[in-house]
Amino acid sequence: MSELIPIHPEVQAFLNREQKLLIGGQWVAAASGATFDTLNPATGQPLTRVAAGDQADIDRAVRAARAAFPAWAAIMPAQRERLLHKFADLMEAHKSELAQLEVLDNGKPWGSAYNVEVNVAIGQMRYYAGWCTKLTGETYPVSSPDFHVYSIRQPLGVCGAITPWNYSLVMATQKIGPALAAGNTLILKPAEQTPLTAIRLGELALEAGIPEGVFNVVTGFGETAGAALTAHPDVDKIAFTGSTEVGRRIIGASAGNLKHVSLELGGKSPLIIFDDADIPAAANAALWAIFANSGQNCVAGSRLYVQDRVYDAVQDALASAAPALKIGQGLDTGTQLGPLISQTQLDRVMHYVDAGVRDGAALITGGAKLDGAGYFMQPTIFGNVADDALIAAEEIFGPVLTVFRFNDESEAVARANSSKFGLAAGVWTRDLSRAHRLARTLNAGVVWVNTYDWFDPSVPFGGVGQSGYGRELGRQVMEMYTELKSVWVKL
Numbered sequence: 452m453s454e455l456i457p458i459h460p461e462v463q464a465f466l467n468r469e470q471k472l473l474i475g476g477q478w479v480a481a482a483s484g485a486t487f488d489t490l491n492p493a494t495g496q497p498l499t500r501v502a503a504g505d506q507a508d509i510d511r512a513v514r515a516a517r518a519a520f521p522a523w524a525a526i527m528p529a530q531r532e533r534l535l536h537k538f539a540d541l542m543e544a545h546k547s548e549l550a551q552l553e554v555l556d557n558g559k560p561w562g563s564a565y566n567v568e569v570n571v572a573i574g575q576m577r578y579y580a581g582w583c584t585k586l587t588g589e590t591y592p593v594s595s596p597d598f599h600v601y602s603i604r605q606p607l608g609v610c611g612a613i614t615p616w617n618y619s620l621v622m623a624t625q626k627i628g629p630a631l632a633a634g635n636t637l638i639l640k641p642a643e644q645t646p647l648t649a650i651r652l653g654e655l656a657l658e659a660g661i662p663e664g665v666f667n668v669v670t671g672f673g674e675t676a677g678a679a680l681t682a683h684p685d686v687d688k689i690a691f692t693g694s695t696e697v698g699r700r701i702i703g704a705s706a707g708n709l710k711h712v713s714l715e716l717g718g719k720s721p722l723i724i725f726d727d728a729d730i731p732a733a734a735n736a737a738l739w740a741i742f743a744n745s746g747q748n749c750v751a752g753s754r755l756y757v758q759d760r761v762y763d764a765v766q767d768a769l770a771s772a773a774p775a776l777k778i779g780q781g782l783d784t785g786t787q788l789g790p791l792i793s794q795t796q797l798d799r800v801m802h803y804v805d806a807g808v809r810d811g812a813a814l815i816t817g818g819a820k821l822d823g824a825g826y827f828m829q830p831t832i833f834g835n836v837a838d839d840a841l842i843a844a845e846e847i848f849g850p851v852l853t854v855f856r857f858n859d860e861s862e863a864v865a866r867a868n869s870s871k872f873g874l875a876a877g878v879w880t881r882d883l884s885r886a887h888r889l890a891r892t893l894n895a896g897v898v899w900v901n902t903y904d905w906f907d908p909s910v911p912f913g914g915v916g917q918s919g920y921g922r923e924l925g926r927q928v929m930e931m932y933t934e935l936k937s938v939w940v941k942l
């Protein structure tokens with residue numbers, strides 16, 4: 452059934468080179484000469500060395516992006532569209548290579564890299580390629596016949612994208628696509644744990660003919676490269692996806708030149724199963740809502756609320772399905788759960804598991820890390836969790852589910868909404884009115900009804916509360932990468 456996918460020769464060749472920064476169309480070492488290892492989380496072993504960019508490299512990249520901006524903003528939209536489609540074509544042509552790099556760098560299972568992540572990333576690039584030719588202004592019916600008043604939508608200038616490691620490719624294209632489509636130039640600072648696909652995207656962008664300096668990649672650390680990008684006086688916008696804590700720091704650092712900031716942050720998303728739902732389907736959805744990507748998912752359904760009458764059935768289904776999930780390295784096609792991203796992340800998640808046990812929650816299944824190499828742990832489920840327990844309140848970002856019992860709808864909504872986060876929510880019910888009522892009242896940027904974890908480039912995504920502000924995807928993100936200018940003409 453399962454087989455080990457051999458490493459693609461192109462991927463091996465890529466790993467054999469030392470990786471540099473893409474600045475102004477050139478691959479260059481960090482000015483300081485510093486490098487760092489990126490590891491395979493399934494083995495803990497280094498994959499390759501990557502340049503560690505810092506302030507000096509960000510300065511160079513911003514100068515290159517600024518220099519490239521006027522020509523890129525002025526290029527005919529149809530030409531920009533063709534270049535972005537060419538970029539997507541090349542991603543498609545190198546699909547299995549991109550998927551392998553992501554599996555090796557992040558640890559995720561092959562199927563979710565190849566069938567989900569890379570496809571979604573390509574779909575996003577194509578969707579935004581289309582937006583190049585669809586950005587329009589408006590005319591305004593002012594209260595005087597003596598004027599013609601209209602608006603034009605213009606790019607912001609130089610943008611910075613700072614991305615996390617959990618869906619590195621998608622997080623990158625979600626920002627590259629709209630930024631470039633609107634006529635901005637961009638500097639991408641990928642997560643230190645997963646820099647490889649960002650670098651490969653840089654190579655493909657150059658090959659596609661995207662002009663030098665339009666798309667730059669500066670790998671390195673958040674505290675140096677990321678902080679320098681965020682504070683840079685000549686950067687007009689930062690699009691950030693990551694933790695709430697770093698999001699807060701980004702707002703502070705961006706204040707100097709009042710740059711635009713959009714923030715996609717953490718979550719502690721509730722999934723509510725009512726007793727009239729299709730219970731086997733709901734339980735299966737709840738299983739994947741938390742364990743997909745080993746729980747390292749911003750929209751992970753980490754708080755499961757189950758109505759009294761079906762509580763035992765759902766808990767039993769989860770308790771038998773979770774330990775049966777196949778844990779292993781991502782290039783094994785039978786693997787369902789990969790490792791966590793790093794030793795630090797594994798320690799962090801285990802710290803929460805210990806806190807859960809200490810706080811008196813009932814460990815239903817899992818709770819241990821696996822012996823041997825790599826950062827593996829068991830899928831873990833807690834019941835009998837107090838609403839204010841640490842594991843019920845904080846984002847764990849690992850394969851740890853807390854299950855709660857509820858009695859009626861208003862109680863479920865109140866408890867689901869009692870979180871500082873508000874990224875996503877799920878509702879399972881056959882009652883149509885209740886579904887729509889909850890869709891209105893749940894505190895979240897996205898509500899899934901009788902399903903979970905669906906995305907499409909056309910559908911806006913983002914959070915409320917401490918899950919961030921601004922929206923990515925859809926038409927709405929184009930507003931986040933443009934300014935609207937009003938023009939008054941006296942007739």
Ligand code: NAP
Pocket residue numbers: 613614615616617618640641642643644671672673674676677678681692693694695697698700701715716717718748749846848874914918
């Ligand atoms: P993170 O620690 O916040 O890091 C995200 C990015 O910010 C990384 O590239 C990081 O660089 C950089 N960074 C760190 N400190 C910085 C600073 N002072 N200034 C500028 N940049 C800085 O988050 P993570 O651990 O990679 O990812 C997990 C978090 O992301 C979770 O909270 C998850 O919920 C959230 N997330 C949200 C969404 C969403 O769409 N809402 C999607 C995915 C993930 P280094 O890699 O060098 O630290």
Ligand code: MG
Pocket residue numbers: 489490491492555556557644645646
């Ligand atoms: Mg890695």
